[in-house]
Amino acid sequence: MKLIVVFCLATLAFLTQPVIGASLVLTNAKIYTVNRAAPRAEAIAIDERGVIIAVGSKKAVLAAAGADAKMVDLGGRMVLPGFQDAHMHLIEAGVNEVLCEFEPFDELDDTLATVEECLKSSKGEWVLGSGVSMTNLLDESDDPIALLDEIAPDRPVLILDDIGHGAWANSAAMRKAGYDRLEGNPPGGIILRTAKGKPNGVVLENAQQKLRNLAFPDTPANEDFAYEAMLETLKTMAANGITTVSDAGGFWPQGHVKAWQRALAEHKLTVRASNALYVYPDMPFDEQMAKLKALYSNDPDSLLRFNQAKIYVDGILEQRTGAVLAPYRPGAGIDHGFARGFEYFADGALERYSKALSDIGFQLHYHVTGDRGARLALDAIAASNPAPGPHRLTHLYLVDKADYPRFKELGVVADFQLAPSSLDPEYDKFIRGFIGKRADRLLPAASLAAAGALVVLSSDFDADELSPLVKIGAALARRKEGPPDIRTVIEWTTINPARLLKQDKTTGSLEVGKFADIVVIDRDITKVAVKDIGKAKVVATLLKGDPVYDPKGLFK
Numbered sequence: 001m002k003l004i005v006v007f008c009l010a011t012l013a014f015l016t017q018p019v020i021g022a023s024l025v026l027t028n029a030k031i032y033t034v035n036r037a038a039p040r041a042e043a044i045a046i047d048e049r050g051v052i053i054a055v056g057s058k059k060a061v062l063a064a065a066g067a068d069a070k071m072v073d074l075g076g077r078m079v080l081p082g083f084q085d086a087h088m089h090l091i092e093a094g095v096n097e098v099l100c101e102f103e104p105f106d107e108l109d110d111t112l113a114t115v116e117e118c119l120k121s122s123k124g125e126w127v128l129g130s131g132v133s134m135t136n137l138l139d140e141s142d143d144p145i146a147l148l149d150e151i152a153p154d155r156p157v158l159i160l161d162d163i164g165h166g167a168w169a170n171s172a173a174m175r176k177a178g179y180d181r182l183e184g185n186p187p188g189g190i191i192l193r194t195a196k197g198k199p200n201g202v203v204l205e206n207a208q209q210k211l212r213n214l215a216f217p218d219t220p221a222n223e224d225f226a227y228e229a230m231l232e233t234l235k236t237m238a239a240n241g242i243t244t245v246s247d248a249g250g251f252w253p254q255g256h257v258k259a260w261q262r263a264l265a266e267h268k269l270t271v272r273a274s275n276a277l278y279v280y281p282d283m284p285f286d287e288q289m290a291k292l293k294a295l296y297s298n299d300p301d302s303l304l305r306f307n308q309a310k311i312y313v314d315g316i317l318e319q320r321t322g323a324v325l326a327p328y329r330p331g332a333g334i335d336h337g338f339a340r341g342f343e344y345f346a347d348g349a350l351e352r353y354s355k356a357l358s359d360i361g362f363q364l365h366y367h368v369t370g371d372r373g374a375r376l377a378l379d380a381i382a383a384s385n386p387a388p389g390p391h392r393l394t395h396l397y398l399v400d401k402a403d404y405p406r407f408k409e410l411g412v413v414a415d416f417q418l419a420p421s422s423l424d425p426e427y428d429k430f431i432r433g434f435i436g437k438r439a440d441r442l443l444p445a446a447s448l449a450a451a452g453a454l455v456v457l458s459s460d461f462d463a464d465e466l467s468p469l470v471k472i473g474a475a476l477a478r479r480k481e482g483p484p485d486i487r488t489v490i491e492w493t494t495i496n497p498a499r500l501l502k503q504d505k506t507t508g509s510l511e512v513g514k515f516a517d518i519v520v521i522d523r524d525i526t527k528v529a530v531k532d533i534g535k536a537k538v539v540a541t542l543l544k545g546d547p548v549y550d551p552k553g554l555f556k
């Protein structure tokens with residue numbers, strides 16, 4: 001083993017530990033390092049541990065690499081740090097793929113025909129589907145439970161919605177959850193009712209979670225199911241250049257933690273994962289805290305951590321469940337009687353959970369869409385333990401201007417998705433039906449960045465577009481509240497999420513001493529028109545220098 005001292009071309013700092021020479025050198029590349037001190041390079045050398053030992057000009061990198069390295073000529077393609085997607089639903093996305101598939105805006109007859117097919121094809125006790133729009137369903141029927149009961153009088157049926165905030169169930173499923181005997185709503189959820197006061201078959205927000213947990217109990221068969229679903233979605237991640245995720249689903253009663261642990265143990269993980277555990281508002285407090293504490297993990301040397309608590313503060317604006325400071329406009333959407341939206345954790349419970357979870361060591365990961373929801377989350381963070389932070393708010397459709405400076409004051413990360421759909425004039429018109437002129441200040445990413453918040457761009461896959469390249473293009477196409485330039489939005493998808501996930505010392509940019517988590521792209525996205533960024537293709541993805549996606553065989 002020969003010992004060499006490697007000089008970092010950017011800073012002239014050197015690694016103190018002995019390293020062997022490079023095992024892999026990428027040359028003839030247009031490297032954008034996300035290191036502001038030395039943003040451009042043409043070659044990079046990686047050692048056996050998957051650590052970058054040189055990055056810079058070809059000459060300098062070759063000199064540092066030693067003679068035994070494998071050379072890969074990238075033919076002028078672009079290299080970026082692997083994308084870090086800090087909010088997505090990896091296992092759910094995989095599970096949704098295998099459930100009976102519904103189209104959100106099908107005619108009612110077609111939807112019911114799909115239910116009948118699903119009943120025939122479902123082998124287990126439960127009949128399970130996903131993809132129905134609850135708003136559309138309720139436009140077409142006042143009593144959706146009766147429609148399902150006619151097709152399936154005995155077996156429980158659960159059809160999840162297209163956005164993760166509602167579900168459609170029959171009477172057999174409602175009985176299993178005890179919802180037929182319940183008066184009013186369960187904690188954190190809404191049970192919609194007929195004029196006679198009986199459940200109408202549509203449940204919103206956390207009321208669906210009990211049904212989900214009953215439908216997907218933590219059995220060996222369901223674990224296998226989640227695991228297999230997950231392996232497929234991991235391939236999709238690699239094909240999109242994503243080397244870090246934060247799975248925001250976190251349905252730990254459904255065996256999802258075990259599925260992740262198995263992927264790690266079987267060396268099938270092709271991403272770093274800093275995952276969340278869902279916090280259920282309807283479970284007994286002490287019992288849930290004990291479970292979450294037992295599932296918490298935060299080893300910085302492991303690819304897999306469960307160090308985030310996913311706390312839903314509110315629902316979504318288009319379901320009138322996002323918690324808003326001023327009431328929704330009358331008329332549009334589902335009428336459930338909550339004029340200023342809905343809170344998952346009422347009467348001080350949000351602070352109680354936040355304090356206890358941050359004391360265990362969890363980073364707090366809040367779902368918020370309304371301006372009242374954002375304020376409630378900021379208040380809860382102010383009352384919580386800052387040590388495991390930075391804590392963060394994700395989605396952030398509406399934020400009151402008075403709360404902008406609080407992100408910097410409290411060190412809170414603003415995690416946006418800036419979906420391509422949010423650029424659509426039809427969406428703008430649609431959302432104005434709910435919130436009127438407040439839509440002028442929707443998704444205030446630029447304002448929060450200007451107010452000193454660390455801004456992150458994530459996907460919310462599979463509720464939204466996954467491709468980071470498509471999202472970068474869409475974010476730049478925003479006429480207001482978008483990133484100022486491509487350099488900034490690349491940071492929002494690489495080094496900023498690395499800072500959020502507290503792995504910026506080892507990932508998020510291409511610098512000596514960091515892991516070679518890398519995406520190779522077919523063109524230099526800093527040089528093409530904004531409208532063409534989304535057309536760029538991922539050619540290969542490396543995790544710690546190992547190819548996890550390489551359909552062209554560049555690294556064979």
Ligand SMILES: [Zn+2]
Nearest residue numbers: 087088248460
């Ligand atoms: Zn989400």
